[in-house]
């Protein structure tokens with residue numbers, strides 16, 4: 001429960017950290033502007049190395065926000081230490097949540113990626129097993145998904161922390177906000193928009209700009225038959241399972257194949273069962 | 280009214296009111312498909328096609344602030360709605376407003392003041408359509424005449440206009456110089472004809488609850504809720520409190536549309552979901568449209584506009600599905 005740990009007297013102790021990531025998520029926190037200032041007055045921001053000079057990285061925390069994906073041994077150590085001294089850990093953004101772009105490394109041989117390292121001497125993908133989203137290594141209490149996370153959702157989370165209420169992520173598909181924002185549909189234009197199976201909360205920012213949804217916020221939680229419908233639409237439009245996987249790889253390289261393979265197998269079984277029942 | 284003076288008429292109305300009419304959408308703009316908006320010039324009006332987006336959000340707002348609060352003090356908002364003339368509404372659009380009225384104005388001990396304010400400042404002018412497209416089936420529903428004024432395309436030069444209310448009459452009086460008095464019966468039954476090639480078999484819907492048609496129809500459904508959000512009649516909503524970060528005892532209570540196709544619609548405290556199964560949600564929407572609403576209010580809610588089929592990414596044609604199922608149940612007879 002968000003804020004359950006709120007100290008009787010005094011303020012919540014909060015830290016903002018990042019491991020391997022672009023700092024865009026931390027920027028999104030700051031981009032809540034006035035609200036971040038208000039928030040920072042009502043809690044005790046113990047550590048925020050990205051914008052603060054003096055940080056205390058030993059203290060126990062009530063809430064730790066972590067941006068980024070675990071790529072190096074040092075990253076792993078960092079997140080584990082934060083977990084140990086924090087009552088609540090929040091995965092901030094798509095890297096922390098899903099692995100995002102860095103996790104694409106998993107799909108390539110590491111030699112092929114050498115040329116991408118811009119500072120060889122101090123950047124070392126020395127960790128066994130390659131890039132890993134946070135939940136695979138430590139317990140995560142809340143997730144603020146998205147690349148970058150939605151500012152209004154960050155605001156909302158701050159409020160829930162202050163209220164001491166359980167936070168719930170937006171869990172309707174992207175299409176809901178897409179239609180309410182007066183968009184037509186990219187599927188009608190023959191594009192593999194992932195909107196129907198991806199959780200919204202981003203105000204359908206990509207389809208509203210004419211780009212298909214690439215799934216940066218992860219799947220809608222708790223759906224099953226919805227996948228069947230989606231595969232069926234894809235099939236009717238002449239797209240294969242691999243096409244869908246490729247669309248999903250950008251942000252979900254780690255889960256895309258596994259989850260889609262499972263859902264697709266289920267879809268084929270359901271379809272067969274249904275066809276037999278009609279005969 | 281002579282068609283030649285129509286543009287002048289619109290311009291004159293625009294002097295004192297917003298003039299809301301159907302216009303084309305644009306893939307690169309804010310609104311990608313055809314919709315209703317307050318136009319700036321009569322040349323924008325596009326009456327040739329049913330709009331992709333429904334009219335309802337002018338009345339049933341996408342975000343309505345019900346009141347603001349601070350600790351235990353509550354303040355109701357001033358509802359400031361401009362005078363609006365709606366033009367180019369088809370009979371299905373008009374009937375959907377009638378149904379929204381049923382829900383928000385004539386349902387219980389008190390009318391909804393937010394909706395009421397929006398409706399009171401509106402004048403509804405219809406434009407008769409002679410022929411529906413591939414997805415229109417309004418004739419199967421039996422729509423009612425419901426308008427302040429209705430335009431009919433009499434001939435090459437003339438619009439015939441039927442006055443449907445006191446409000447419509449007062450409006451005609453105000454803009455007298457654009458209208459000509461005609462004898463009783465000038466608008467004939469033939470003028471009111473609309474041709475549909477698409478039809479819904481409504482004879483047997485009650486008996487289709489346990490039919491396999493729902494699982495076959497929903498095979499392609501992704502629960503994207505485009506059908507709910509595009510339907511001019513769907514009126515379900517959710518209510519949320521939005522507080523301020525600086526002071527969480529301060530905020531607003533807001534009302535927003537909610538869609539029955541998504542799983543979260545029936546989630547209640549304790550995380551129980553009543554209509555967990557997508558097939559059940561799909562069926563529920565259709566039954567609410569065709570049966571439940573009528574059981575309660577005496578009229579079919581669906582107005583046969585077909586937006587839920589046109590706008591569905593899978594183009595699920597539930598009308599044909601029902602027709603086939605009903606025919607099968609009758610042993611194959613038409």
Ligand code: SF4
Pocket residue numbers: 174175176178179183184185186187193194195196204207212213503505592
């Ligand atoms: S464009 Fe994408 S997100 Fe929008 S309605 Fe279509 S599938 Fe859904």
Ligand code: SF4
Pocket residue numbers: 499500501502503504505506507540587590591592593594595
């Ligand atoms: S628009 Fe089509 S796919 Fe989307 S929820 Fe409605 S019936 Fe299902």
Ligand code: SF4
Pocket residue numbers: 506509510511512513568580581582583584585586587588
């Ligand atoms: S259910 Fe479909 S056809 Fe009926 S009024 Fe709604 S959008 Fe139109």
